[in-house]
Amino acid sequence: MKTRFFIVSMFFCTVLVQSQTCYSGAAYFNNQAAVDNFVSTYSGSGCNTINGNLIISGPGITDLSGLSFLTTITNSVSIFANNLPNLDGLQNISSIGTSLSINGSDALTNITFNSLTSVGDISIISNDNTASISFPSLSTFSGNLGIGIHPLLTTLDFNNIASIGGFVNINNNTVLTSLISLQNLTSCNGLSLLNNPQLANLNPLANLTTLGIGGLNITNNTSLSDLNGLSNLTTINGSLYIQGSPLISTLGPLSSITSVSGNLGIADNDGITDLIGLENMTFSGDLTIDSNTNLNSLNGLNTTSIPGTVIISNNTALTDISQLESVLSILGNLSITGNPALDECCLVRNFLNGSNYISGNIAISGNNTNCASIPVIITSCTVTQADDDNDSIINTNDNCINIANSSQSDADGDGIGDACDNCPNTANTSQTDSNNNGIGDACEGNASIDTGLSSGGVGIGTTAPHSQLEIATGDVFITNKYRGIIMKSSDNKCFRYQPDTNGNLVGREIICPDN
Structure with a gap:
């Protein structure tokens, strides 16, 4: 019975030692004497915990080595405005309840917490001589990580961290060359890499x-x-900004991103020439494409709706914004300004005439001649974007201007669409038709052309006299496969009907033979 009591007693003593509180409240050390007094009071007591905050601030503080008995701070640790050469004495702290903040400690060359496994936020800012920051035992934490304004920082050691619950901000570190310490990171609540x-x-x-x-x-x-390290990133539940990186030549590594729940901004990236890499991406905010000196097209942008404002501005080489043709709605403003090479903005008419929806205002200025203003766009595009046959293909691009043919099929590849080609299966760019019968010379009277008979064949094709033709007991056999039955409609258009390979009659508008 005595032995059993001894074992139980030892167990409770161990628990008490592990969690014994040295001090409750804010332990504020503003000079070396305060540190030394705390050490002399508590270091031999077996305690290891400050139930509250640890604050270390004062130019006279140079030695924390006596605090090595501390393992737990239940609230925050703040270290600032001091002349500490190192953090010896804090190496055994394994748990910080809320935050660790080290700011303006310019004598520190290395910031290391070897034993820390649990913390809320980490903020290490503006320590002028710090070259190395190391947290080798930390694998995850729920708060934010901020590392910034370090002119000499070259090394970060967060090698075991896989997940950070808050934001990661690594900003204004003059000589930092690598993020190798984040190689195991799979997720965080946001990532900022600035300056x-x-x-x-x-x-x-x-x-x-x-x-x-x-x-x-x-x-x-x-x-x-480059952006190669982002090739496995698929989801951003916030905004995406790529700015001020002149050596990046492509956005291609962003092609795995399918969802951005915020704004999309591409600005001041002189190396990119297009937006390829954004083709799989949807976003739910504003779109800003600004000051990309060598960007010549928006190729890669692939969206039908923009939930915010669109700003296309100050892109010196931009000539092509046709990717915006597919945008059917803009739930904000549209601004196309300061793009001196941009001369074709006719798609803007879709938002002016109500074909596409825009909830805000349209601003056009500072672009090339035909995209200089809204009135100029309306005037110039009425001519340059004329579409006489209303097939949604402008005359300058239409291979058959007067007959609707949205498919632009051209079987013989002569640049004249089948819908108006007088010899659709034999290239004849001149469209010569000596007898004006609607069939090009290339398709008739030429034994070298297959007209359905080995001899070349001749069909019934006279236009005079205009007479009725009645066949009572036989068939009409038209051996020339380029001919057919020509019929005139009530609006005086003529159509030639010919069978397709399945025997279905197909009508094609032609110039009437009696014109």
Whole structure:
């Protein structure tokens, strides 16, 4: 019985030691004496926890080594405005209840928390001499990660982190070249990479598949050569911005992204010439394409509805915005301004005349001559976009201007559509028809042309005299496969009817033989 009591007693003693509180409230150290007094009071007591906040701030603080007995801070840890050369003494802290903040500690060259496995937010900002930041035991945390304004930072160690519940902001780190420490990250609530001028690539982000409401913001990383590390990213539950990265030549690695629940902005990327890579993407906010010096087309944009405002501006080489033809509705404004090479904006008429829907205003200015303003667009497009046969193909592109033929079929490839070609199966760009019978010379009276008979054949084709033809006991056999029965409609149009390969009569409008 005594032995059993001893074992139980030892168990309870162990639990008490593991969770014993040294201090409740805010442990505020503003000078070295405050640190030393805390150490002398609690270091030998067996306690390891501050039930509250740990605040370390004061230029006279240089040594925290006596705090090595601490393992748990139930609230926050704040370290700022001090001359600490290192964080020795905090290496055994394994749990921080809410946040860890280290700001303005300019003497720190390395920031390392070897034992930390649990924390809410991490904010490490503006530590001028910090070259290395390391959290080797941390695998996941629920808050935000902010690393910023470090002129000497070269190394990050978050190698075991797979998931971050909050936002990741890595901004304004002058010499940081790699994100290798994030190589195991699969998800976070948003990723911001701003003003890291030496960051060369995003390859370590290859395991990233999902971003939350914070979206993805890649801005002013002037050495960034490509977006290859984003090829497995499929969903962004926020906005997407790619800006100020002049060495990026393609948006292709973004092609796996199917959903962006926010705005889409592509700006100040001098290397891209099109938007290929966005073709699988839907987005639910504004579209901004701005100041991409060598962008010449919107090819790659593939959407029928834009839930916000559209801004196409200051793209010096842009000549083609035809991808907007497929946009049927814009639930905001449309602004096309400052694109000096853009001379064709006739698609804007669709929003002016009500063919397509726009809920806001339209602004057109600063583009080339025929896209200089709304009145100019209306005037120039009435001529340049004429469509005489109303087949939705403008005259300048229509291979048969006066007869509707939306399919633009051209069996003989002579540039003249079958609908108006007088010899549709034999190339004859001149359309010569010496006897004006509606059949091109290339298809009649030429033994080298297969007209249905080995000798070339001759059909019934006289236009004078105009007489009735009655055949009482036989058939009409037209051996020339280019001929048929010509009939005139009530509106004086003529159609030649010929059988297709299934025996169905097919009518084709021709010039009336009696004209």
